[in-house]
Amino acid sequence: MIRAFDFVFSLLGLVLGFPVLLLLTLIGFLDTGSPVFRQERVGRRRKTFTLVKFRTMKLDTASVATHLACSSSVTRFGCFLRRSKLDELPQLINVFKGEMSLVGPRPCLPNQTELITAREALGVFDVLPGITGLAQVNGIDMSQPEYLAEWDRKMIDEMSVKNYFIYLIKTVLGQGSGDRIK
Template identity: 40%
Template sequence: MAIRVFNVFLSLIAMLFLSIPFCIVWILVKITSPGPAIHWSKRIGQKNEIFLMPKFRTMRINTPQLATHLLGDGKSYLTPIGSFLRKSSLDELPQLWSVLKGDMSLVGPRPALFNQDDLKELRTKYNIHTLAPGVTGWAQINGRDELSIEEKVKFDKQYLDQQSLWFDIKIIFLTAYKVIKRANIQH
């Protein structure tokens, strides 16, 4: 319960302070590529239930719904500002809505795409699917895009075993540090 209260409180504060950058990113996405500013992606949520997760759109319209590393040349699908949005993690801002709604937590395993059966299977095997997915997570700050699925699940399991409000706070601070450094981001 304390983690949920923390999630709602921090999300509301973040939405307030980030409202101007949110509007600026919205406008930039709209003027640099055709289509909606926000992409609603089908993701695997808590207990393997599918939910729609919002992100600022970084990929061109009609990009296949696959993990970026499976697209071949993923960079060719990026919008003109897509790479910047991903490297700065500004594309993640709309996920605060999912935190408020209860589909996500600020910290947890990153939500897999609906068709990432290999990741879903491993997370289910280790009971990681019982956690709400997070805007950031232990795997995110320990390698992000550079981790294999097995390594991600190892970090997700460590998070499951150590989950606490203080661990979440530590992960949030480490995430801010990694974002500022732009560490472990491939696209």
Template identity: 55%
Template sequence: MIRALDLVLALIGLLALMPLLLLITALGLLETGSPFYRQLRVGRHREPFVLIKFRTMRPGTPSVATHLADQTAITRGGQILRRTKLDELPQLWNVLKGDMSLVGPRPCLPSQHALIAERVARGVFSERPGITGFGQIAGVDMSDPVTLAQKDAALVRDLRLKTYVRCLVMTLSGQGQGDRIRHE
């Protein structure tokens, strides 16, 4: 049921938001010459996949967890995309491909060993990673692997239609902060 909802909602989202996606792509081309950012992430059953987002940092910026990124690397347009969470929209394609779900634990980088270990211990990798989940709604980012893995495990245990819809509604209503960039 959840996979079917993922497919329907992601397809509707991509089609309905196509003008906005094209506008952001064009602005990204002007600002950085490369509007999309691809990054290897850890998915369901610890299988790697390539996550796609709108670029918010200058090309050539090291691929690190957001909380370790340098704030000066964020472009002017990237600041707006991050604040509004519009940088996440291309992940609807990842949902269509089956790499992700709309709701699930946020996919981590292969280099985030502490978070991976915590998630393995709690069985979190049994589900597809998501664009949003309990951690994002609660404002817990990847800099706190134990708390995030606990939130992820709670989501995996309670991932039913009611939880799925609740997470989507809370996210779309602006709850949660997502990952934060460090401030120098």
């Protein structure tokens, strides 16, 4: 049932949000010259996929977990995108393709071995990663891998249609800060 919600909401978001996506792409092009950011992430069953987001950092920024990135790498437009969470909109493509869900554990980088080990031990890779989830709306980032994996497991164990919508609504209303930059 959740996959059906993901499919419908991602399709609606892409179609209805197309003008916004186009505008943000154009502004992003003026900001960095390369508005779309693609990065390999670890998904369900530890299969890697290419995550798509709007670029919020300078082109020469190292590919590291967000909590390890330097705030001076974020552009002015990138600050706006992060604060408004609009940088996440292109991930609707990943949701539409079935690589992600709207709600699930945030996908990690392949080099985040501590987090991968902790998630593997708790069976977190049994589900699709998501754009938002329990950890994000509670301000828990990837800086504490084992703690994050425990929250991911808790979310999986308590997942229901009701909680799916609660996490989405809390995210839209701006609750939690998700992955923070130092």
